[in-house]
Amino acid sequence: MLPGPRANPFLARIVAGFFVATAPLLAIAAAADGMTVKDPHYGEVLFQFYKQDYFTALTHLEAYRQKDRINHHLPEAGLLEGGLLLSWGQHEEAGKLFETLLANSSEPAVRNRAWFYLGKVRLQRGYIDAAEKALTSIDGPLPDDLEAERYNLLARVYMEQGRFSDAVQLLSGWDAPTLWAVYARYNLGVAFVRMGELEAGAALLDKVGTTPILPEAREELLSLRDRANVALGFAYLQADMQGESKPVLQRVRLTGPFSNKALLGVGWADSNNNDFRRALVPWLELSEREQLDSAVQESLLAVPYAFSRLNADPQAAQFYAQALQIFDAEIQRLDSAIADAGNGHLLNTLLTDDDPNVAGWTWQLTSLPDDDGSRFLYFTIADQRFHEGLRSYRDLIALNAHLANWKEKLNTFDDMLATRVQAYDERQPLIDKRLADVDFDAMHTRYAALAEQSRVARQEHDVVSLAPAEEQAQWQRLVAMEQNPAWNLPASRALREKQRVLKGLLQWNMEREFRVRAWRQDRNLAQLESQIEIARQQLSGLDAATASIPATVNTLSARIASLEPRIDMLQGQLRVAMDVHANYLQRLVETELRGQKERLLAYRAQARFALASVFDRMSARNQ
Amino acid sequence: MKKPLFGRRLLLALLMSLYVTIVSAGQADLVKDTATLDQDTQLLKKAVLDLNKDLFLLEEELLYPSNTQVAVFVSMDVGEYFALDSIQLTMDGKDVSNYLYTPREVEALHRGGVQQLFLGNLKTGDHELVAIFTGKGPHDRDYKRGATLKFSKNIGSKYVELQITDREVQLQPEFAVREWE
Numbered sequence: 059m060l061p062g063p064r065a066n067p068f069l070a071r072i073v074a075g076f077f078v079a080t081a082p083l084l085a086i087a088a089a090a091d092g093m094t095v096k097d098p099h100y101g102e103v104l105f106q107f108y109k110q111d112y113f114t115a116l117t118h119l120e121a122y123r124q125k126d127r128i129n130h131h132l133p134e135a136g137l138l139e140g141g142l143l144l145s146w147g148q149h150e151e152a153g154k155l156f157e158t159l160l161a162n163s164s165e166p167a168v169r170n171r172a173w174f175y176l177g178k179v180r181l182q183r184g185y186i187d188a189a190e191k192a193l194t195s196i197d198g199p200l201p202d203d204l205e206a207e208r209y210n211l212l213a214r215v216y217m218e219q220g221r222f223s224d225a226v227q228l229l230s231g232w233d234a235p236t237l238w239a240v241y242a243r244y245n246l247g248v249a250f251v252r253m254g255e256l257e258a259g260a261a262l263l264d265k266v267g268t269t270p271i272l273p274e275a276r277e278e279l280l281s282l283r284d285r286a287n288v289a290l291g292f293a294y295l296q297a298d299m300q301g302e303s304k305p306v307l308q309r310v311r312l313t314g315p316f317s318n319k320a321l322l323g324v325g326w327a328d329s330n331n332n333d334f335r336r337a338l339v340p341w342l343e344l345s346e347r348e349q350l351d352s353a354v355q356e357s358l359l360a361v362p363y364a365f366s367r368l369n370a371d372p373q374a375a376q377f378y379a380q381a382l383q384i385f386d387a388e389i390q391r392l393d394s395a396i397a398d399a400g401n402g403h404l405l406n407t408l409l410t411d412d413d414p415n416v417a418g419w420t421w422q423l424t425s426l427p428d429d430d431g432s433r434f435l436y437f438t439i440a441d442q443r444f445h446e447g448l449r450s451y452r453d454l455i456a457l458n459a460h461l462a463n464w465k466e467k468l469n470t471f472d473d474m475l476a477t478r479v480q481a482y483d484e485r486q487p488l489i490d491k492r493l494a495d496v497d498f499d500a501m502h503t504r505y506a507a508l509a510e511q512s513r514v515a516r517q518e519h520d521v522v523s524l525a526p527a528e529e530q531a532q533w534q535r536l537v538a539m540e541q542n543p544a545w546n547l548p549a550s551r552a553l554r555e556k557q558r559v560l561k562g563l564l565q566w567n568m569e570r571e572f573r574v575r576a577w578r579q580d581r582n583l584a585q586l587e588s589q590i591e592i593a594r595q596q597l598s599g600l601d602a603a604t605a606s607i608p609a610t611v612n613t614l615s616a617r618i619a620s621l622e623p624r625i626d627m628l629q630g631q632l633r634v635a636m637d638v639h640a641n642y643l644q645r646l647v648e649t650e651l652r653g654q655k656e657r658l659l660a661y662r663a664q665a666r667f668a669l670a671s672v673f674d675r676m677s678a679r680n681q
Numbered sequence: 682m683k684k685p686l687f688g689r690r691l692l693l694a695l696l697m698s699l700y701v702t703i704v705s706a707g708q709a710d711l712v713k714d715t716a717t718l719d720q721d722t723q724l725l726k727k728a729v730l731d732l733n734k735d736l737f738l739l740e741e742e743l744l745y746p747s748n749t750q751v752a753v754f755v756s757m758d759v760g761e762y763f764a765l766d767s768i769q770l771t772m773d774g775k776d777v778s779n780y781l782y783t784p785r786e787v788e789a790l791h792r793g794g795v796q797q798l799f800l801g802n803l804k805t806g807d808h809e810l811v812a813i814f815t816g817k818g819p820h821d822r823d824y825k826r827g828a829t830l831k832f833s834k835n836i837g838s839k840y841v842e843l844q845i846t847d848r849e850v851q852l853q854p855e856f857a858v859r860e861w862e
Contacts, residue, residue, distance in 0.1 A: 098754045098840050098861050101795025108789035113730070120734045121741075150723050183719065443715050450722050457729050464736050471743055599836075617739050624732050628725070635725055642718055 096130035107138065112146040137168060141175070147450065149179045170196045174204055178211055183446070186218045206238035213245055222249045237275050240266055244286050251293045263290035267309055284316040291323045300327040318344060318353035325360055334364040349384060350434065355661055358384060362668065371676045378669040385662040392655045395434045399647040404435065405640055409452060434651055444646045451639040458632040461625050468618050475611050482607050489604065498594050505586055512579045521568040524575040529568060536561045749802040750838040753810070754861065757790040758846040763824060763854035764817040765790070765845065770799055771811045777801060798843065803834045812843050814856050830858035
């Protein structure tokens, strides 16, 4: 059974160093922290952005802007889009956007910040001249932390361009109290060393190599200290200053990523002082370590070299023979790894456990499969081009999978539209039939008649007409009694008196309630008129909606039909791009592996030659 | 005695690679390929992004037309007294969303992002929304609170906000539902 992937802290450290590209966005949008979100959809874009789902954030930003849903945030939306594009690797597009945005921006702070990040990303991606243009376009001070980093970046640009004196001039006049200052001192020290000014370089590197450790940047500073001490130690060695070299190299941590080189250097310092016995101590320790490291490989030759200088030829011969065995085995493994790289096996292995999800744009390679081929890749992955290329390759795979998902959805959308058309065809006749019975004109005529009745009743103070039906019936009965032929007879007197009292009471009641009843009547009529109008509008809306269904469906169908070929076309292009990327990455891997192999071949040749010399000496002594 | 060849080689290599930069000499063709590949990839990704936007808009217009659309957003202001785990959302008595938050999403809310928790369709008329917030309250105790909103849906999109804030005086979280103005 193959062993599973293993987490590798060294790899994680290497990889982490290349993902500062996401930092610009966080800082660009830092202005968004604490702002009041006025449009919920802009807040939603920020949510995606803070989740580091840049692809979704960009998609939503552009869609919402097209739909006029983020109108309160248009100025900052432009800056945010630029930052999102940078974080998604679209620095060309981001550059154009920033140039347009910044040319029209009246806010110097925004413009300067944008140029800063643009310069940083361009430098990371190797566009050195473009990075210089961006960084020198900054017109005015940046916030302290960015200002410090800007100096550092510009110094790096100058060094990349070979303009060491410009770098020295820039950094000499700058004394920033930040981590960036330590970086700057380091780079400046190295620049001095490369220019042959060891004394000036040594002063700076020594300062970095002994810089106090800040709790907030402990690991970074420890690593930088080791790096500076190795650089200075080897600069002294190169100048044959063994006495100065050794204590500097001994400051390097024994377990850090620079410890191998430091151990090798300490050995060379002793060796150059002809103290080969002492030199063997670090070299023997080193020769037991991971044999991929060039320092370890060199120690395999250094150990027998020291033995031979101590006239211990049998031990020297033994260690040379052992080195040859190791070199042979490593060369064999490298041949196999080169073959694997050529057939794409290594690349597939790297992405075996990856879930190609567009929301995972922050994907990082933190573990390598634990097999013979992949172990050679540690140093390839330290190459930014390889890492960026692998990230792009992975992005292309995820985009292709994303489009495949959309294609399936489009088929579903097509089915939905077909179902809607069918439902429309079935329901429309029934709706038409029901609506045909609705006569708004008759309703309105009836309402008008009621309104007129109410108006007349109010005008003529007709209390009876506004009375409830029961009271009206009582009133009619009381009035009808007066029409009876016997009404005026003397015998009806008591009855007449009773009717007069009842009629008076009823009238009094109706008079008392008249104003309230008139008000209620008016209110009910007003509601009736309003409801008739609402019903009329709803019917009109329903007519419009049902009438628009075929057009809407046709429009959506046409959009689906136009999107499907775009998906197909882009999927085709993505597949081609994936092949190109795979080929490119394979070439990078092969180049690196061949370089490793050439070094081993050279070491093997030296080991064979040295072993032969040792044997010659031994046989000469025996004769 | 002269230093052996392998020692000189390594010294030279180390001095050439001292910078905190990435430089690889003698690979001009690969460098050129890197730039071309990068530019081509950017163009392709831009085309995919444009297409994705069109597809996203199509999906929304098809599934959630603006006349019936209702969206529920979640926002958080400070949120020191409440660690959000999940939100259960019911609309007119029916469960419409039961969302469990990842730490990254909670962090995104803390930083000012606004999550679209629910997107759906509603008829015009009166509706009732109930949100149940579950998480850890003050002193790391289990905490569950509800908030309700009765609202009227007319023609056109309706946006509702679930707001989690801190009530400083009582050192307690506060949950509110409001229509987004």
